[in-house]
Amino acid sequence: MNVYYSDTHRQHNPAFELFDGGQRVPYLENPDRLDKILSALDKTAWAEIKEPLDFGLDPILAVHDPGYINFLASAWDEWIAMQPASDTPSQNLVLLPATFALRRKPHIPASVLGRAGYYIMDLSAGIVKGTYKAARASVNCALSAAKLIADNSGNISSLADQPASAFALCRPPGHHSGKDYAAGYCFINNAAVAANWLSAGGKVALLDIDYHACNGTQDIFYDRSDVLTISLHGDPDFEYPYYAGYPDEIGEGDGLNFHHNFPLPSGTSDITYLVALEKALDVILGYSPKFLVVSVGADIYKGDPLGKFNISHKGIKDIGHYISKLGLPTLVVMEGGYNNEDLGGNVTAFLSSFVGS
């Protein structure tokens, strides 16, 4: 299986984030996550690590607002130029606003802090010097993997009767980022940009199995019928992102009935999860997509520091197996997962069904 990865992700490494209550903690979405995944992939017989191609801005701007992308590109330089001289090294600084827009009024202020409050949803999406560069490389991984499955979708491999699949080892992740906002460690919605790119060649189903509801992906495709979006996640009644992921959110306009949320309770077990997953997969089968995009987050794993499910290692392998049985050309995109010690093993377990091992 081709795995698209860029070392550029290391340039996005904020010194801290803020938890509820104003607690300043080390950034959980850190480069060590991908080191652990790469090291596990290296031990398999099937993973081939590849550098992504550069797709430029067009596929990004087909999904995201140009004002937002311009903000991501220039925010750090604008903000750092305003900082008074101090002894704090710039690598210890993080651009985070203290005021958030709520979007009740359409004005986008001129000041960089005002725009930060407009374009950022929460305190886990801080910007540092290398954030934009890393986000661009991350989305290129998703697009490169999408191109591979699009190119190969007509050709069944001679080695096995597996349909085309590829893994985009993305960092930063993307699924909380909407058309014009960053949120939850996410800046550019890698899976959404790739799904939109693939939709030029046929219907796409995007299944998000990260522990957290994919508010950004939901927003991006909410009024579209050519990309079916489905999310299984911790119930937003008790879990981030709180304001999206409810079962009555089913799309609107042309997209009515083309978005489905499966909120699940705290402590969800393998069995409970797999029952919900089978329902989600039935919806995908009924849609008959040409391509499948899976946003995979290993934070469904028991004991994840940001999750409250009780899914075992075997459960994660089973989830991969169930999804692979759809038999669709599949792009797997990395989202969350913060138990770094078990992350590599869980990701390779998930992927193994797509390579028939």
Ligand SMILES: [Zn+2]
């Ligand atoms: Zn997550």
